[in-house]
Amino acid sequence: MKAAILVFPGINRERDMARTLKLVSGSTPNMVWHTDHELPAGTDLVVVPGGFSYGDYLRCGAIAARSPIMDAVRAFAAKGGLVLGVCNGFQILCESGLLPGALMRNAQLKFICRDVHLKVERSDTPFTRGYNAGQVIRVPVAHGEGNYIADGETIAKLEGDGRVIFRYASADGMIEPNSNHNGAINAIAGIVNEQGNVLGMMPHPENHVEEAIGRTDGRGLFAGLTEALGRAA
Amino acid sequence: MFPAPRHDSYGKPHLMKARVTVTLKTGILDPQGKAIEGALRSLGVDGVASVRQGKVFDIELEGADPKKAEVLLKEAADRLLANTVIENYRVEVVG
Secondary structure (H helix, E strand, O other): OOEEEEEOOOEOOHHHHHHHHHHHHOOOOEEEEOOOOOOOOOOOEEEEOOEOHHHHOOOOOOOHHHOHHHHHHHHHHHOOOEEEEEOHHHHHHHHOOOOOOEEEOOOOOOOEEEEEEEEEOOOOOOOOOOOOOOOEEEEEEEEOOOEEEOOHHHHHHHHHOOOEEEEEEOOOOOOOHHHOOOOOHHHEEEEEOOOOOEEEEOOOHHHOOEHHHOEOOOHHHHHHHHHHHOOOO | OOOOOOOOOOOOOOEEEEEEEEEEOOOOOOHHHHHHHHHHHHHOOOOOOOOOOOEEEEEEEEOOOHHHHHHHHHHHHHHHHOOOOOEEEEEEEOO
């Protein structure tokens, strides 16, 4: 794996992500500054991490999405390169047009920082091959704007094409309003683009990868990616 | 000694004033607007049927062509100020 983690002013989860990628894949990722115009040669995974790029000014992710490096990410994604956006990274991918829809203020207006359960809808993607379809994983969320929304046509297309990858669920995998902590349409926690090579998700799988932390449910995503890229160092 | 100002009152370029107003599209849930609505009610401000929160950008433009200004403002709104997935915008050149 030769991952590139994008770094914007105000991002604060890039080191968690780097630590996880190194731990699971064995390879140290490159940290790429937002004013760069190119990704490091040989990059096979771009990660847009969580945090508060530009202090969430204007709209979450709006200013980061217009950074010079994002043109390189768009070109990389157009060629089929794998892109993972977590939390603010998901917001940045939506704002940049790489994923449809938008992330609005949580329905309850609260910043939510706790573990949630996610139902993994598909296991046949490079991001989720480390899980079984229907499996429930427990990972943390930490966001104030995670309420996914898109127009009816877009939602119908996402659902029809099986592009909803993660949903907020109960511990036993039921999709019900009480588990949908931020009010997202159809309890959507993560989606992929039409080609299936760009994933955006609000929860933080990178924070549940070590026994010392208590859980390792997030490890499957990075182990799956490492396997998909076929270059576990 | 203070440094001389960049423009004296004679050398100032003419600045056109413009305003871009960004509002949420109909049907998009606005939890912030709802909270404000509730707060107005609890303050006893009567007769408020609903509140939707938006944003206003006051922009100064160099140059004096209102037609060009409008094109430029629309570009600014489409490319950055508004997220047209969830928001509408209106541009006004105010003089």
